[in-house]
Amino acid sequence: MPRYALLVEYYGAPFAGWQRQADQPSVQGAIEAALAKLEPRAHTIAAAGRTDAGVHATGQVAHCDMNKDWDPFRLSEALNFHLKPAPVAILDCARVDDDWHARFDAIERRYLFRLISRRAPLTSEAGQMWRVNHPLDAAAMQAGADQLIGQHDFTTFRSSICQAKSPVKTLDELRVEAVDRPVGTEFRFHVRARSFLHNQVRSFVGTLERVGTGAWTPDDVGDALAAKDRAACGPVSPPQGLYLAGVTYPIDPFG
Secondary structure (H helix, E strand, O other): OOEEEEEEEEOOOOOOEOOOOOOOOOHHHHHHHHHHHHOOOOOOOEEOOOOEOOOEEEEEEEEEEOOOOOOHHHHHHHHHHHHOOOOEEEEEEEEEOOOOOOOOOOOEEEEEEEEEEOOOOOOOOOOOOEEEOOOOOHHHHHHHHHOOOEEEEOHHHOOOOOOOOOOEEEEEEEEEEEEEOOOOEEEEEEEEEOOOOOOHHHHHHHHHHHHHHOOOOHHHHHHHHHHOOHHHOOOOOOHHHEEEEEEEOOOOOOO
């Protein structure tokens, strides 16, 4: 069966997450339903990462197996037709080796979290960022973020329902970017690692937001990390600001 890599973008608000669920809409379920319109049978696809309810993606990668030898462009166009009106789009499609795997072959995942500081509610960008109505100190948040870089036991920043075998991960980047807007300031958290624990990025951002307000010091982040205790974590940020921004492979399947 020919295997295809899919580059996927989606708006996560209507979905209970990436993973297929029996009684709730999911991104995986929407794509598998579209595949069934092209080849009527049960389809199972795999993704580089399972995003939670409300989380978005601009660079998710999945793979599917087809009976027919499809032209990749025609397959992406056909899937986009059958995905309507769901807010899911196939940005690119490529034929890959039969043993290529979207999850297990990935060597890096990149996330973006968008947080905006402004008094007025969001309108056109509602559901795409976390809004707070108080000022934040980007330099202080970066100082706290710097204490998380490297290989650590991230038990403090791990969900209690996380299924990973080990809490030890290597965080390659956690960079805070401040972008002035006509009203307010947007803070973009760029996060990069080979793999992540459940709720790890949202736990980082929620904790660093406390640093940005002055409620925590940057050193408090290091203390929380060293505690290896979920109770030491700051609040977990809401999902709507989080994006799976990209996945890296030894050889780019879309290159």
